[in-house]
Amino acid sequence: MTFALFLGCTIPARSRNYELSARKVAGRLGLEFVDVDAFICCGFPVKSASMKSAALLGAYNLALAQKQGLDVCALCSSCTSALTEVAHQLDHDEEMREEINRDLDRVGLRYEPGTRVRHFARILYEDVGKEAIAGYFEKSLEGLRIAAHYGCHYLKPSEIYDGFDDPENPKTLDELVAITGATPVEYKDKKRCCGGPLLPVEEKTSLAVAKQKLDDVKASGANAISLVCPFCAVMYDSNQKGIASEFEAEYDLPVLYLPQILGIAMGFDRKELGLNLNVVKTKNLLTPYFE
Numbered sequence: 001m002t003f004a005l006f007l008g009c010t011i012p013a014r015s016r017n018y019e020l021s022a023r024k025v026a027g028r029l030g031l032e033f034v035d036v037d038a039f040i041c042c043g044f045p046v047k048s049a050s051m052k053s054a055a056l057l058g059a060y061n062l063a064l065a066q067k068q069g070l071d072v073c074a075l076c077s078s079c080t081s082a083l084t085e086v087a088h089q090l091d092h093d094e095e096m097r098e099e100i101n102r103d104l105d106r107v108g109l110r111y112e113p114g115t116r117v118r119h120f121a122r123i124l125y126e127d128v129g130k131e132a133i134a135g136y137f138e139k140s141l142e143g144l145r146i147a148a149h150y151g152c153h154y155l156k157p158s159e160i161y162d163g164f165d166d167p168e169n170p171k172t173l174d175e176l177v178a179i180t181g182a183t184p185v186e187y188k189d190k191k192r193c194c195g196g197p198l199l200p201v202e203e204k205t206s207l208a209v210a211k212q213k214l215d216d217v218k219a220s221g222a223n224a225i226s227l228v229c230p231f232c233a234v235m236y237d238s239n240q241k242g243i244a245s246e247f248e249a250e251y252d253l254p255v256l257y258l259p260q261i262l263g264i265a266m267g268f269d270r271k272e273l274g275l276n277l278n279v280v281k282t283k284n285l286l287t288p289y290f291e
Contacts, residue, residue: 003073005033015230017274021259044082058086077153138267140181147222187220
């Protein structure tokens, strides 16, 4: 299985640990990633200002992947939803497609219906499968209690995700965590947003939203958070110490990307999975699994 890997903007700038671990896990599972150097922003950040501009940015990326005959694998949940929405719109609206293609023609590209965009976690769950993934494990992560954060864009807009997972009762990330031997932990308001969309315009409110999730996870008895979106990691990992200071709280909750968790069970070392790049230190929690 070969995919055009779409990294977006945040991962190269702030979440190299996600990229490192995803590449390691994908390689072990026989998934091939093709890097498309000309990929640009998915378009999501400008959608509120210009739907046309957002669609054109997304279509440009889709046309590049299509030119190589590849479907797209995205690591970022927002990139996944943005590109999936554009593909859905262009596949079902011929007038819009032709309008976009007139612009793409200026750079020698054209979009035709049919390119699929899926999140890396979805490819793991659907295309590889839990049983096959577990066959690559070298150790059990029994003893880890992990609270999965799904976020907004991994699940929505659900109507264009072909019924993948239930946005009101999601389970796929918990199931992928569980095959490692770790225990998925339920907690209050599991579907709450990380607060990231508010960060550029109302920082204190944004951090307060993230604080509520951290409080609920801490109260659940989980000793780590699992997620699949780089901006959610910005909120819970990069900003965790700032939130603790601002609200006079204490968390010390390591935040792990899903492929980091799977990679530990596969026997990769800490640097291979980028665990040295996590802001909230993971050494105390994870040392038993590297001995």
